[in-house]
Amino acid sequence: MNFLTSVIVSLIAVGAVLVVGTIGGAVPALHPLFGVVIPLLALAVFILGFIWKVLSWAKSPVPFSIATTCGQQKSLPWIKPDKLENPSSKWHVVGRMALEILTFRSLFRNTKMQLDSQGPRIAYGWELWLWVAALAFHYAFLTVVIRHLRFFLEPIPAPIQLLDALDGFLQIGLPGIIISGFVLFGAAGYLLFRRLAVSNVRYISLPADYFPLFLILSIAGTGLIMRYVVHVDIVAIRELTLGLASLHPSVPEGIGIFFFIHLFLVSVLLAYFPFSKLMHLGGIFMSPTRNLRGNSREFHHVNPWNPEVHLHTYEEYEDEFRDRMIEAGLPVDKMPADAADSAEKE
């Protein structure tokens, strides 16, 4: 799909979500639907869809070690193996997975290809910004999600309050600036900018890439608006969210319209999640190139569903035709006497 079409299609889709959310917030009669029914349904779709997707992946057999590595595999004792890049034991696999999930090492190795300044030569440069932005984005997102737990837990656990305090340590303005929200918005904005500005990334981008970005930007944007621009009644909102989390739904009056837009965007994100590229949340654990041991030099992996092949080896062939081969003057490996000898031995 042409890039402009992709962007426009995604913008229209997110725009439609925004319009629906606005209607849901503007019409009080729709508040129970948009405040309780849709979010709970979205959560159910998210959880069931996630499980379904993971099970569907688990149905694909992975009989061989197909780890992709950039380190020396364990082989002969005098060759030093790279235990984390090419793990041969279970715990090293766990180490590689943990580093991948927590620090995105695959992205750290991101390179870009360009023409050398010295002349028309291809050169590979280290491209760090994707890794930086991805780390910032994911950790900010995690922080934001954990901070939001204060709306869903009663009593609010101390670690969440601590995180809140750390996140707001700048103590600028009132309500105080919380760093993670801005980092989330900024990093998602950079990831969008990169997609649009780098021609080869733009070329491979589809609505499936733009839509989640626009959606997350809108979620972060409405959140920032509610906190810093159009203030909403937090106490009433917590009454609603706590009602959701304790399955005692209640929809108090006086909640701002922006809250319903925000909540509807989040509901759409949750329901869309299992069917989108965002499933890399579960997928990373299921990646055979990451979670398998690099032990193809240590063990002979046999494809378990190989059909049985009936072989007719040269030895058997010669046994069968030896006499006639000798008659025809063809060379044979064993003379008849030797063959009888070895047959006896067996």
Added chain:
Amino acid sequence: MKIYDLGKVTVGLVIFFLVFTFPLYYNMGKATPPPEPNIQTEAIAAMSEPVCVENTEYMRANHMKLLNEWRTSVVRNSNRAYPAFTGVRYEMSLSNTCMECHSNKEKFCDSCHNYAGVSPYCWECHLQPKEMK
């Protein structure tokens, strides 16, 4: 169809399920009533019509913004007079104005703040009303 590594996949999915439904069993389905800020104080009882410096709905969502405006006005512009929506002029002061009327900080400010999980750091410097303690 066969599911490979069913044991490991199940462990992963159970963890996933427990993490994402955490609030459901953490709260154990018990409802928590929202706070009811108490306005029974001497200063408010003395008013003929109990009103805040702005209308209640605005105050509820925007009082921190108002406090910020007051602070900026006093500290940066040395302007301490605030005409309330009723026309009454108040001194812009956290301890002397807000806490004069809302001298029951624990039953008023804190009831909401505990519920919402915020703990304004203002009281590290500003005086808290003592009467009701």
